[in-house]
Amino acid sequence: MKIITRLLPHPVLSPTLTVLWLLLVNSITPGQIFLGLFLGWVIPLLTLRFWPEAVNIHRPFALLRYIGMLLLDIILANFTVARLILGDPDRLKPVFIELPIILTSDLAISLLANSITLTPGTVSARLSDDRRYLLVHALNETDPNALIAAIKDRYERPLQEIFEQC
């Protein structure tokens, strides 16, 4: 078991790299698949120092559902922001909110911050030094508490289920 984790330190990263390689060369010949597998094996070994914590995906299907939901939200976000930009800029009520976060792993927090930035009217601005609050700038928000509840319910809980065992 130990020798396996040593030879294959990132079981999630390796197949991802293989798929990325196949997309990059745009062909699925046996030679390319072999090269992709080789790259997926060697690159994690060479970059071990840059990956301080192993990535654990506890529920892969929940991850797929999360990605689908995020894509829908991104499309909606674009039209929301487009409408806000074309409307009267003087009527916008920008606000900073502090979002208390319960996630602890680096990857989950960065994914949460990315999701917040990609979705309607919010940009994540700063992670507090104790990693317990994320400062979020909202373009037009009258009810900060509702926004916090929405973000926690929609993004943080699925991320916690996926990356951190509850």
Place this chain on the structure above:
Amino acid sequence: MLEYFLSFLILTGAALTFIGSLGLLRLKDFYMRLHGPTKATTLGVGSLLIASAIFFSSRDAGISLHEILITLFLFITAPVSAHLLAKAALHLNLRSFAKMPIKSIKEKEGASNGTIGTQILEDNPSSSNTHAPKKSVQP
């Protein structure tokens, strides 16, 4: 038929990208201007790329998937750059129409002897201001 669909995608993409850029002109402070390029532009470029993928898949033999990669990397990098810009702006105390939360201001004053670099991936939870390098976990 396909041409109409592709033209629709391209026109939508161009319009969204334009609106996103227009946001830079119309919105009032730095933080608000960040919203335009991170969102409207993402979907704009996204639909341009989908149009490109469909066009080259239908014209040549085989399917063209490079565009999916571009979209993926765009979705990963756009929020990161927005986050860093926002962070730099907070550090420089840029004028903002939104009220700053008191807690963050206090924390920022406390950390003012440090530098900007408290990035998500490099933060050390125990000693956040000291820029301690992450311990290597090589076996």
